Amino acid sequence: MTDTALTPSALLAGLPARQGFGDATLIRLAPGAIDLGGGNPSTDLLPLDVYRDAFHEVTDSDRLAPLLKYSPAAGLPELRSAIAAREGVSSERVLITNGGAHGLALAVLSLLDPGDLIVVDDPVYPLFLRVLDLIGVEVAAIRVGSDGIDTDELERRLREGLRPKALFTVPTFQNPSGVTLSVEKEAALVALAEKYGFTIIADDPYRAISSPGFVVPERRSFRGSDHVLAVNTFSKTLGPGLRLGWIVLPAALSERVTWLRNRLDGQTSGILQAVVTRMLADERLDPSISAAGAEYAVKARALTAALRAEFGNEVEVAEPRGGFFAWARLIGDVDFTRLFEAAQDRGVFYQRGEWFAAAGEGYRGFLRLSFSEVSSEDLTEGVSRLALAWRELTARG
Ligand code: PMP
Numbered sequence: 001m002t003d004t005a006l007t008p009s010a011l012l013a014g015l016p017a018r019q020g021f022g023d024a025t026l027i028r029l030a031p032g033a034i035d036l037g038g039g040n041p042s043t044d045l046l047p048l049d050v051y052r053d054a055f056h057e058v059t060d061s062d063r064l065a066p067l068l069k070y071s072p073a074a075g076l077p078e079l080r081s082a083i084a085a086r087e088g089v090s091s092e093r094v095l096i097t098n099g100g101a102h103g104l105a106l107a108v109l110s111l112l113d114p115g116d117l118i119v120v121d122d123p124v125y126p127l128f129l130r131v132l133d134l135i136g137v138e139v140a141a142i143r144v145g146s147d148g149i150d151t152d153e154l155e156r157r158l159r160e161g162l163r164p165k166a167l168f169t170v171p172t173f174q175n176p177s178g179v180t181l182s183v184e185k186e187a188a189l190v191a192l193a194e195k196y197g198f199t200i201i202a203d204d205p206y207r208a209i210s211s212p213g214f215v216v217p218e219r220r221s222f223r224g225s226d227h228v229l230a231v232n233t234f235s236k237t238l239g240p241g242l243r244l245g246w247i248v249l250p251a252a253l254s255e256r257v258t259w260l261r262n263r264l265d266g267q268t269s270g271i272l273q274a275v276v277t278r279m280l281a282d283e284r285l286d287p288s289i290s291a292a293g294a295e296y297a298v299k300a301r302a303l304t305a306a307l308r309a310e311f312g313n314e315v316e317v318a319e320p321r322g323g324f325f326a327w328a329r330l331i332g333d334v335d336f337t338r339l340f341e342a343a344q345d346r347g348v349f350y351q352r353g354e355w356f357a358a359a360g361e362g363y364r365g366f367l368r369l370s371f372s373e374v375s376s377e378d379l380t381e382g383v384s385r386l387a388l389a390w391r392e393l394t395a396r397g
Contacts, residue, residue, distance in 0.1 A: 016130075020126065020355030028344045033349060037349045037351050038372075038373055039236075040373045041239060042295070043239075045291075045296070046292075047284065051279065053282070057278055058271060067271045071273070073262040074094070075094065075095060075096025075267075075268060078277045079277040079280075080095075080096060083246050086280075087248055089223060093251055094248055095249060095257060096244070096245075097231075097261075098265065100233030103203075106260060106264075107247065108131050108134060110257050111199050112135050112165055112166060114137065116164075117162070118137050118140070119167040119198075120358050121170060122143050122357065123327075125174075125175045126356055128168055139358060145179070148169070148174070148186075149185070149189065163196070164196075164198045167198055169181065172323070173321070175368075176327050176368040178326065180217065182217070183220075186221045186222060187221045190221040193227040194225065194227050199250070200222070200229070202219070202228055206236055206323035208293070209236055209289075209292065209324065210321065211293060226250045226252060227250065228248075228250065229249055231245070231247050232245055237292070242276070244272055296322070296371070299372070299379060300326065303369060304317055306384070310383050311390070314331050314332055324372035325368050327353075329367075330365050330366075334393050334394060335393065336353075340352055343386050343389040346386070347385055350386070351368040352367065353365060354366075
């Protein structure tokens with residue numbers, strides 16, 4: 001008999017396993033453990049009534065049957081125009097996706113070839129690096145400062161000859177650092193992209209989750225440039241189980257990216273698109289998202305207050321003004337692998353800073369702590385468990 005062993009593609013055979021962030025084997029969640037690792041919204045801050053009414057309206061109407069047919073690859077026209085109106089762009093540039101990760105994969109497949117160079121945030125959203133595994137590209141890391149990716153450093157590197165095809169950044173309430181790209185840096189970034197001919201992939205899932213009073217930049221420079229591909233998702237506002245997002249494409253690419261999409265999954269669920277179109281027209285929706293932002297701000301304060309109370313001058317942390325995460329640095333001569341283990345033994349899980357390093361090593365002593373899903377009481381309790389683990393290790397020296 002001939003050998004019938006399966007021979008996968010080089011892409012499949014070569015895919016690295018998830019390491020660090022997203023590697024479920026590293027997580028030990030005993031009953032009663034407090035999980036500060038996740039990126040889920042709080043279920044009690046989701047607009048469930050708006051959902052239910054929209055579902056009923058769609059499923060009870062005679063639109064249900066036609067919505068079960070194939071629908072356009074770029075998305076339902078009414079959803080594309082509702083999103084286009086919110087984004088301030090023409091609806092031809094909007095493509096509906098099955099969530100942010102899908103949008104990022106389409107962006108990578110549309111912009112990069114094997115061996116190309118991409119600049120990314122450092123620290124970076126680690127799952128974007130896993131999307132890059134689809135292509136096999138070189139990565140250059142540029143530090144994220146308190147107002148976003150360091151455009152001065154980027155400019156210096158470009159002058160020295162760095163020639164990226166694309167740049168990836170999370171401009172608002174960055175994952176993991178929580179910082180927001182300033183309007184000045186946004187304009188500088190666009191100027192560099194246009195001068196040196198690269199495309200910015202702006203991944204902005206957290207922009208709608210902001211503290212009361214924080215002015216989220218409108219991203220006029222991004223919107224006005226044909227060197228920006230903006231990826232977004234409803235996962236943080238309407239829930240990741242929905243699997244719906246969108247891309248704002250450079251006009252010159254929109255037709256071809258739709259062809260690409262046609263060759264992958266064809267389309268996003270027509271029914272879900274109709275439901276979300278209805279939700280976007282519901283006047284209760286935006287106030288409920290703003291109200292959720294205020295509740296998340298209360299949780300963020302509880303978390304940072306607990307960290308400062310427990311760790312004093314052994315912690316550096318800024319109070320997040322939006323998004324889901326605090327990015328804290330613990331200062332001390334501690335084995336942070338042991339801290340991570342000891343914290344889990346005490347019943348608290350977090351994401352280690354090292355897992356967000358864009359290239360090589362870094363962020364030792366940093367922790368990404370998620371406050372979105374956990375109550376203020378559990379945030380405080382989680383931090384006190386972490387502090388117990390910390391004291392145990394620092395006492396031992
Ligand atoms: N980008 C960033 C920065 C994210 O934090 C996430 C979700 N954690 C995504 C993209 C993926 O979004 P989705 O769940 O819609 O695929």
